[in-house]
Amino acid sequence: MIDWPEFERDPRAIERESFRQIRALTDLSRFNDDEAQVAMRLVHTCGDPAMASSVRLSADAVTRGLEALSRRASVLCDVEMVRFGLTQRYMDALGLEAHCFLRRDSTVERARAHGMTRTMAAIEDWLEHLEGSIVLIGNAPTALFHLLEKLRDGAPRPALIIAMPVGFVGAAESKAHLWAAQDALGLEIMTLLGRSGGSALTAAAFNALLRVHQGERY
Template sequence: MHFDYEKDPLAIERESFRQIRELTDLTSLTQDEAQVAMRLIHSCGDPQIMAQLRFTPGAVEAGLAAIRAGASVLCDVEMVRHGLTKRMLETPAHCFLNAPETPGLAKTNGETRCMAALELWRPLLADSVVLIGNAPTALFRLLEMVRDGAPKPALVIGMPVGFVGAAESKDALWRHCDELGLQAIALLGRQGGSALTASAFNALLRISRGIYF
């Protein structure tokens, strides 16, 4: 039994991105936005997500500036945090879902642990990069916090996945970005997830180091 397949990782990557460019209309995007879009498509194998991908004007630039400034990176779940390219992170990424205080806060307030964990973000929230890939409730809570005067992150990558609240939370993010003064990258609809959210940020990490595909 013999299998004929490509083994060179660089060749695999080059060919993957060649096919993505061939299959995807990226003409509406800036060079850096296209890098993020291609990384997302590469992660899920579906060029059709382009129809749901949204960037606020200046979102990529804001994210890159935050990365270069060593901003805090705040993740809704550990799966997002573990998906980040650690060798490129200048500062550790944070997730407080499993912090000792979180279950008690959630029980007291009658809310999800992901919502409760955001209370522990407050000291780190100003000019941070927020990555929400799993919990719609976390994205809704972030919007409520900013609405009520909490410090604003430099960039929100909002891509929670699922059937209850996921599409609605991302729609709320997209509709209220201007009103709340937020920069955001969002994948509208039910699709999303931790891997895609981490991939979007990993694309920004690569761009910040001058790595393009």
């Protein structure tokens, strides 16, 4: 006969205890208070306190992100998984809409015509929304590389890039290039060095900004 364990059922209690443990287990010494909220939300999402050592935030990333939220900036996502990971109640409270152009017919046709990934092709549709936006790249290193090419060539600057693509081909390299190029391109960024990352982590970093903007901190 199975002995069924007792477990916590209150979602708020679960979250409070989770972040109590995260603070106890994670080295947050290099982050200010608001940056720590982002780092802790990333640790919460992946369940690994050691991951905080790979988090990289530019000097004014949180500040520029919060300002962009106040301006109801465009939110641009490389894949639908990122868009669906954003906390809708906070998005609605600020009147924000997230965009993903991956399924547009024009995106598919452009990718085929130029022999590129669809996430690269979708960047062309970002350009009219890019100025002052918040960019979320959680899946595709090619999207990040191509975006950086566009910015190098004079595309409008987003307010913040949160880029944590995951994988074995180009993921670590694209994030390292972003981190190295931030000053030359005049960017504020949040990224996660190495192969780890993904849509859930990218969405989590953005959700942390939403919560801080609404005054919710742990």
